[in-house]
Amino acid sequence: MTGPEEDESPVAGGRADPRGDPFLRTRFAVPARPATYLRRERLTRHLDQALTTPLTMVNGAAGAGKTLLVADWAARRGRLPVAWLTADAAGDGPGVFWAYLLRALRTAGVPLSAGIGAPAEASRVGPALLVRLAAELSGRERPVVVVLDEFDRVTAPEIAEQLEFVLRHAGPGLRLVLVTRTEPLLPLHRYRAAGELTEIRGAELAFTPHEAARLLDLHGLRLPPAAVRALVERTRGWAAGLRLCALAAGQSPDPELYLKEFEADRSTIADFLLAEVLKRQEAGTQELLLRVSVLDRFGPGLANAVTGRDDAEAALARLSRENAFVEHLGHGLYRLHPLFAEILRAHLRMRRPGAEPGLHRTAAAWLRRSGALAEALTHGAAAGDWEFTAGALIDDLAIGQFFTGPRSDTTAGLFAAMGRDGTGPAQELVRAAGRLARCDVDGALAHLRRARHDLAEHDGTADRAAARLSCALLEALAARLAGAPDRAEDAARTAEGLWDAVPEQLERHPEIPALLLDHLGSTRLWAGRFEEARAALSTVAECAPGAVTALVREDALARLALIDQLDGWPGRAERRAREALAETERFGLSPSAGAGVDRVVLAAVAVDRDEPGRARALLDASAESHPALRDPVLAACRALTTARLHLARGDPGAALRAVEEEVRADVASPWVQGETALVAAAAHLAGGRARTAAGLLARVPDDQVACAVEAARVQLAAGRAAAAVRLLDRVRPEGRAGPAVTVRAALVRARAADEAGDGAAARRLVGRALAEARRERLRRPFAEAGPWIRPYLRSEAPHRPAAGRPAPCFGPSRREPPPPVVEELSGRERDVLRRLALTMSTEEIAADLYVSVNTVKTHLKSVYRKLSVNRRNEAVRRARELDLL
Amino acid sequence: MRYEIRVEGHLSEALIEVFPELDHVTVPGQTLLFGYVVDEAHLYGLLARCQSLGLRILEMRQVPE
Numbered sequence: 001m002t003g004p005e006e007d008e009s010p011v012a013g014g015r016a017d018p019r020g021d022p023f024l025r026t027r028f029a030v031p032a033r034p035a036t037y038l039r040r041e042r043l044t045r046h047l048d049q050a051l052t053t054p055l056t057m058v059n060g061a062a063g064a065g066k067t068l069l070v071a072d073w074a075a076r077r078g079r080l081p082v083a084w085l086t087a088d089a090a091g092d093g094p095g096v097f098w099a100y101l102l103r104a105l106r107t108a109g110v111p112l113s114a115g116i117g118a119p120a121e122a123s124r125v126g127p128a129l130l131v132r133l134a135a136e137l138s139g140r141e142r143p144v145v146v147v148l149d150e151f152d153r154v155t156a157p158e159i160a161e162q163l164e165f166v167l168r169h170a171g172p173g174l175r176l177v178l179v180t181r182t183e184p185l186l187p188l189h190r191y192r193a194a195g196e197l198t199e200i201r202g203a204e205l206a207f208t209p210h211e212a213a214r215l216l217d218l219h220g221l222r223l224p225p226a227a228v229r230a231l232v233e234r235t236r237g238w239a240a241g242l243r244l245c246a247l248a249a250g251q252s253p254d255p256e257l258y259l260k261e262f263e264a265d266r267s268t269i270a271d272f273l274l275a276e277v278l279k280r281q282e283a284g285t286q287e288l289l290l291r292v293s294v295l296d297r298f299g300p301g302l303a304n305a306v307t308g309r310d311d312a313e314a315a316l317a318r319l320s321r322e323n324a325f326v327e328h329l330g331h332g333l334y335r336l337h338p339l340f341a342e343i344l345r346a347h348l349r350m351r352r353p354g355a356e357p358g359l360h361r362t363a364a365a366w367l368r369r370s371g372a373l374a375e376a377l378t379h380g381a382a383a384g385d386w387e388f389t390a391g392a393l394i395d396d397l398a399i400g401q402f403f404t405g406p407r408s409d410t411t412a413g414l415f416a417a418m419g420r421d422g423t424g425p426a427q428e429l430v431r432a433a434g435r436l437a438r439c440d441v442d443g444a445l446a447h448l449r450r451a452r453h454d455l456a457e458h459d460g461t462a463d464r465a466a467a468r469l470s471c472a473l474l475e476a477l478a479a480r481l482a483g484a485p486d487r488a489e490d491a492a493r494t495a496e497g498l499w500d501a502v503p504e505q506l507e508r509h510p511e512i513p514a515l516l517l518d519h520l521g522s523t524r525l526w527a528g529r530f531e532e533a534r535a536a537l538s539t540v541a542e543c544a545p546g547a548v549t550a551l552v553r554e555d556a557l558a559r560l561a562l563i564d565q566l567d568g569w570p571g572r573a574e575r576r577a578r579e580a581l582a583e584t585e586r587f588g589l590s591p592s593a594g595a596g597v598d599r600v601v602l603a604a605v606a607v608d609r610d611e612p613g614r615a616r617a618l619l620d621a622s623a624e625s626h627p628a629l630r631d632p633v634l635a636a637c638r639a640l641t642t643a644r645l646h647l648a649r650g651d652p653g654a655a656l657r658a659v660e661e662e663v664r665a666d667v668a669s670p671w672v673q674g675e676t677a678l679v680a681a682a683a684h685l686a687g688g689r690a691r692t693a694a695g696l697l698a699r700v701p702d703d704q705v706a707c708a709v710e711a712a713r714v715q716l717a718a719g720r721a722a723a724a725v726r727l728l729d730r731v732r733p734e735g736r737a738g739p740a741v742t743v744r745a746a747l748v749r750a751r752a753a754d755e756a757g758d759g760a761a762a763r764r765l766v767g768r769a770l771a772e773a774r775r776e777r778l779r780r781p782f783a784e785a786g787p788w789i790r791p792y793l794r795s796e797a798p799h800r801p802a803a804g805r806p807a808p809c810f811g812p813s814r815r816e817p818p819p820p821v822v823e824e825l826s827g828r829e830r831d832v833l834r835r836l837a838l839t840m841s842t843e844e845i846a847a848d849l850y851v852s853v854n855t856v857k858t859h860l861k862s863v864y865r866k867l868s869v870n871r872r873n874e875a876v877r878r879a880r881e882l883d884l885l
Numbered sequence: 886m887r888y889e890i891r892v893e894g895h896l897s898e899a900l901i902e903v904f905p906e907l908d909h910v911t912v913p914g915q916t917l918l919f920g921y922v923v924d925e926a927h928l929y930g931l932l933a934r935c936q937s938l939g940l941r942i943l944e945m946r947q948v949p950e
Contacts, residue, residue, distance in 0.1 A: 062939050181936060240939065266914045268894030270939035275897065342937045346899040 026297055026329040027100065028107045030084045031071045031149075035321060036218045036243075039072060040211055047073045049198040051080075051143070054167055055191045056177040057184065060202035062339040063240025063270065066179045067149050069205070074147055074177075082145045083108035087153040093409055094158050095119035098129065099547075101146070110144050112136055117586040118547050128585055130162055134169035143175045150338070151180035160185035206237030219246035221255055234263050240339060244273030247322075251280045274325070274343050285315050289326075289336075290351065293344035294359045294382075296375075297335045305366040306359050357383045368392050377414055386418045390426035397505035397512055399470040402433040403477075403628045404511050405548035412437060425454040425467050432474050439627040441481045448474055465501035472498065473512060476519040480526075483632040483665025488523035492516060514540045514552040522559055526633050528670045528704070530563050537563075550587035551595065554580045555629055558598035562637060566671065568706060568738030570605040571776050577601040596625025596634050604641045607648055608740055610779035613824060614883045615645050632665040636672040639663065643679045648780060652683035674700045674707035681714045690718040705737045709745045717786070721752040739772045744781045746772070747789070754788055766792040823866045825884060832859040837876045837885050888928065889919040891944040892935060903934060915943065 047069065050056035058066045074082040085104040092100065099119050105112055116132045119125045137144065148154070164186050167176050178184055191197035207215065213228045223231070235241030245262060249255035265272060278286055284307075291306045292298050303312035316334050319326035325340035336344065348355065360383035367376035368388075373396050380389030393399065393411070401411040415430050428451035435444035451471050455464060472495035479487035495516050499506065506512060521536030540556035543549055557580035565573035580598040599622035606615035619642055625634060639659050646655035659676045677696045684693040693714055700711045708731040716724040725748075733745045750765035766789065773781065782789060825833065828849075835845045842860070846853045864870060867878045879885045890907075896916045901909055907920035922928050935942055 061941075062937060266895050268892070268896055268900065268916075268938075268940055271897050271900050272894075275899075338937065339939050343900070343939070346903045346938070350899040350902050 025331055026333050026335075027086045027088070028084055028104045029330045030074050030082065030147075031067055031086075032328050032330065033068055033072050033075075034327075036215070036246075037068055037072065038211065038215045038218055040069075043069055043200065043204065044073055046198070046200055046204070050145070050175055050177055053191075053196045053198045054172075054174065054176065055186070055188075055196060056175070056198040056200075057188065058177065058179045058200045058205075059181065059183060060200075060205045061238070062181060062342075063238060063337065064202055064205045065239030066200075066205065069200075070147055070149070070177060070179050074145065077145060080142060080145055081108045081110050082147060083110060084147045084149065086149045087151055092154065092156075092159075094125045094156055094162060096410070097154065097156070097159050098125045098162070101148075102133070105144065105146070108144065110140075119587065124158075125162065126585060126587075130166050131169070134166045134174075137166070137170035137173035140173035143173055145175045145177060147177045147179065149179045151178045151184055152182045154184075157185050205239065207232060207239060207242055208237065212237065212242055215242055216246050219243075219250050221246055221250055223256060223259070227256060227259060230263055231259055235269060238269065240337070241269045241273060244270070244277055248273055248276040248280070251277075270339060271343055271346075274340055275347070277325075278344075278347070284309065284311065285319070288312060288315055289319075290344055290348045291355075291359055292334075293336060293341050293348055294356060295335075295363060297329060297333050299331075299333050301370070302363060302366055303334075306362050357385075361385050361388065364388060364392075373398060374410075377411075381414050381417060386415075386422045386427055387424055390415070390418070390422075390424075390430040394426040394429055394470050395466050397466045397469060397502055397509050399429065399433055399473065400509055400511040400515055400548070402437045403515060403626075404551045408437070423450075423454075425451045425464075425471070428454065429467065429470050429474060432478075433470075436474060436477050436481065437628050439481060439630050441478055444474065444478050448478060465498050466505055469495055469498040469502060469512070473516050473519075476516055476523075477628065480519040480523045481628075481631050483523070483526050483663075483667055483669065485523045485527040485529075485667060487666075488520055492520045509548075510543060510546070511548045511552060514543050514549050514556075518552050518556050518559075521556065522631055522633055525559055525563065526631070526665070526669045526672075527667070530566070534560065534563055545583070545586075547587050550583055551626065551629075554583040554598065555595035557583060558595045558601060559633070561601045562597055562633070564738070565601050565604050565740075566706060568741030569776075570608050570738070570740050570778065572738070573601050574605045577605075595629055596622045597629075597637065600634065600637045600641055604637070604644070607641060607644050608780045609777050610648070610783055611882050612645055612648055615641070616824075619645065632663045632669065632672075636663045636669065636676075640672070640675050640679060643683070647679070647682055647686065648783070650686075652686040655683040655686075656680060671704050671707065674704050675710075678707060678710040678714065682710070685714055685717050694718050694720070705731055705733045706741045709733050709737075709741050709748065712748045713744060716748050716751055721755050724748055725752045739776045740778060740781075743769045743773045743778055747781055747785050750792070751785065751788055754792075763792050825863065825866055829859050829863050829866070830884065832856060833863055833875065833879055834885060836860075836863075836872055837879070886922045886924075886928075887920065887948045887950055888922045888931075889917060889944075889946055889948050890931065890935070890942060892916050892918065893941040893943055896940075900938060900940075903938060904931070907931075919948070 047056070047058075050073075058070055060066050071084075074084065083101075083104040085100055088096075088100075096119070102112065102116065102118060112133070113136065116136065117126075117129050119129065154160075163176065167174060178186075188197060192199070209225065209229045209232045212232045213223070213225070216223060216228065216231075231242065231245060235245065245259065248262070249258045252258040262272075278289065281289070288303060288307050288309075292303050295302065295306070298306075300313035300316055303316060304310050316326060317328075320328040320334060325337040327335050327337060329335055335341075345356075360379045364376045364379035364383060364385065365388070367373075367379060373392060376392050377389055380386075380392060393401070398411075401408055412434060415434060418427065418430065428447045432444040432447035432451065435441075435447065448471065451467075455468055455471060472491045476488050476491035476495070479485070479491060499513075517536045517540045521533045521540065524530075524533035524536060537556040537560050540552055541560060543553065545553065557576055561573045561576035561580060564570075564576060577598040580595065581602075584595075584598075599618045603615040603618035603622065606612070606618060619638065622634075622638060639661075643655040643658035646652070646658060659679050662676075663672065677700050681693040681696040684690075684696065697711050697714055700707050708727055712724040712727045712731075715721075715727065728745055728748060733741050746765045746769040750762045750769065753759075753761040753765060769781070770793075773779070782793070831849060832845055835848060840848065842853055842856050846856045849856070860872070860875075863875055867875050867882075869875045869878050876885070893915060895911050895914075896909065904918055907918040909919070910917045918931075922931065932942070932945075
């Protein structure tokens with residue numbers, strides 16, 4: 001599929017679209033002026049002020065001559081770069097809008113660094129991307145002029161807000177010109193009041209009699225001043241009206257008489273004049289104009305396809321030369337003036353009732369043949385021909401667009417109109433994809449079954465490879481969401497057998513193998529086959545970055561981080577999860593479209609480091625992940641981490657409730673079962689139900705090292721020290737797992753030694769645990785160890801040299817893990833804390849927050865209490881450690 | 886909600902067809918489009934349709950049921 005997403009290299013300036021799609025290129029082209037264009041100095045001079053104000057708005061009715069005025073002005077800017085973007089008829093979402101705007105800037109030769117990133121999602125754009133863009137623009141020596149034509153088509157209010165943000169922060173580096181029929185949702189009054197707005201409105205755009213006379217002159221019409229004045233009065237100086245008048249009159253034997261008749265006529269101007277101009281064309285040209293009215297942009301090839309003739313090239317060239325309603329966009333492409341396209345469509349409907357769907361179908365087929373899939377899909381949908389539209393998507397292997405890339409919303413939206421009655425494998429596959437994109441596995445499976453059945457019936461033909469591959473991909477996803485490892489492996493094997501049959505499509509769609517491996521890796525992770533999972537996920541993580549694969553890469557990286565975290569390596573897990581989030585950030589994905597697992601991993605790490613506030617926030621953010629990635633792994637990890645957080649906060653009841661509901665899956669996951677039993681056991685233990693806890697341990701498998709260590713811990717806490725040590729001796733976690741596991745193992749052994757009265761051994765073991773924990777900033781294992789550990793932590797200080805040099809970040813004041821924050825700070829308390837960190841006095845804080853000094857003192861007291869500190873600098877330090885600031 | 890939209894000029898048959906859900910009467914120099922408007926979205930849609938056809942709206946009002 002063609003789209004802005006495929007281009008994030010900054011060198012793309014000369015090559016607007018990697019696939020050279022001319023339909024898109026025209027959106028960045030400054031429209032050409034017709035030979036009869038009249039330059040009006042008063043308007044050009046006014047428009048020159050656009051260089052001195054951040055915002056310029058040119059508004060007026062359809063056909064008022066806005067676009068040509070700005071285009072003519074922009075084309076003569078010479079040294080200043082002008083980025084031109086014509087808004088899309090379909091109304092872009094913010095993601096697509098900004099992707100195109102970035103591309104327009106690069107096309108205009110504005111060097112933007114690749115670090116700005118690109119939106120990977122249709123409906124949203126990350127704030128960081130806008131910040132980076134504004135920062136780069138503000139650093140420019142000379143401003144860049146950005147013209148947004150047909151801005152009235154941009155209806156999403158967020159886009160206006162985002163533009164306003166970038167405009168405000170780009171300073172003199174950006175001059176924005178909005179060409180629009182309606183007032184944009186920007187705070188115009190503010191710009192106006194500050195003298196920062198250049199405004200050219202309808203009244204100013206209207207032709208004066210003098211100008212009208214010159215325009216008519218360009219059309220070869222010389223009229224007496226009174227006739228011109230009457231004409232201006234009748235058309236109210238409306239540019240399109242005057243132009244059409246000139247055309248219609250120019251073709252009549254007695255122009256003056258004709259215009260008199262026109263003045264007397266009471267029809268609506270545009271329609272009347274257009275009908276007049278149309279009827280003066282020869283029959284073939286009339287038919288051409290009516291038929292191309294269903295197309296946004298077209299070249300001679302497409303125009304010939306919809307007329308069924310072969311003379312469009314000459315006709316279009318002539319029309320664009322002669323009159324204003326066929327505009328040449330460059331690259332051999334044309335479009336109808338929007339006003340006339342609308343009126344021509346009305347005429348088409350009346351003269352050729354029922355012809356529209358057929359024209360859309362013809363256009364769709366032609367566009368499909370010439371490789372413009374996005375446009376083909378749009379016209380296929382407009383024709384209501386779902387067999388064709390679904391077929392085109394499947395044959396192109398573009399099914400991944402339902403799940404990833406900036407077009408995902410557009411694709412899903414397009415097919416939302418598809419009815420339920422169409423049959424055939426392509427439509428069934430599209431339905432299945434739609435269901436899976438909403439995480440509706442059962443619904444999807446029914447459609448997949450039908451698709452598989454259809455595909456089997458047509459077996460033996462090679463051209464079904466794309467459909468079969470799409471089917472395999474969707475089955476892998478369904479298996480992943482259902483937690484069915486065997487089915488995922490089967491689907492992956494089927495897919496691998498089909499790679500060679502569709503080499504071209506795969507080159508266009510790198511997201512297909514990436515999605516497949518991500519599904520496979522995640523299912524293996526569910527099954528507890530960590531090494532195989534790692535192999536599949538690493539391949540995805542290493543694939544070339546790009547907007548279409550951003551989400552998949554993020555997910556794969558996040559799941560690799562999860563494996564590290566489960567293996568007990570919080571530092572590594574954190575690095576990788578951050579890398580995953582950076583991937584999201586770079587491509588401007590929103591949390592609701594992100595993978596989710598990365599945040600859960602960071603939350604788990606935060607729990608281990610005794611930062612419950614952070615953990616809570618991360619868990620909350622992870623709730624809004626992309627629906628197609630909400631598989632059992634994510635659900636189970638969220639539940640487990642939430643439960644651990646509750647345990648850390650001393651609420652075993654809530655912990656039990658968090659893991660109470662079993663995660664739905666076809667096949668149970670051994671490690672999830674184990675971990676769930678352990679968390680439940682720990683909760684029961686904390687609730688004083690040692691027997692119930694011990695009973696749960698029977699369900700914990702030995703082969704998962706982390707589980708075994710947790711089991712030993714529970715055994716020990718339940719008073720079975722010997723059993724705990726035996727278990728550890730059998731499993732030998734040391735060397736098999738990371739510090740988060742081995743530190744806990746050492747503490748289990750230390751407590752066993754302590755209980756056995758071997759203080760020296762316990763001290764040695766605690767010392768070892770501390771040394772290991774320091775590097776990873778692990779605190780939770782000590783906090784959860786219990787009161788027995790305190791003397792060892794205190795007396796460990798003199799032995800510090802023996803325990804190795806402490807890491808710089810882990811100073812002496814932090815050796816004893818401070819108690820965790822058990823109560824969240826209120827919003828007001830945070831406000832006070834933040835001001836405290838700025839070394840403001842109590843009085844200053846009170847004045848700043850408009851409260852009394854006593855109120856501030858009350859807040860301070862509860863801040864101290866919640867953070868377990870006594871002084872303000874301690875409070876600030878502790879708050880920084882806990883990332884509360 | 887019933888609405889009445891008064892636009893300048895006489896609408897051709899083709900343009901009338903663009904508003905199939907509305908009735909119309911032609912008065913000297915003007916066309917009156919009227920009928921049932923489902924909701925706000927419909928109302929703004931009608932305005933946009935007028936705008937895209939270059940029609941000049943002289944008056945628009947809600948009329949009693």
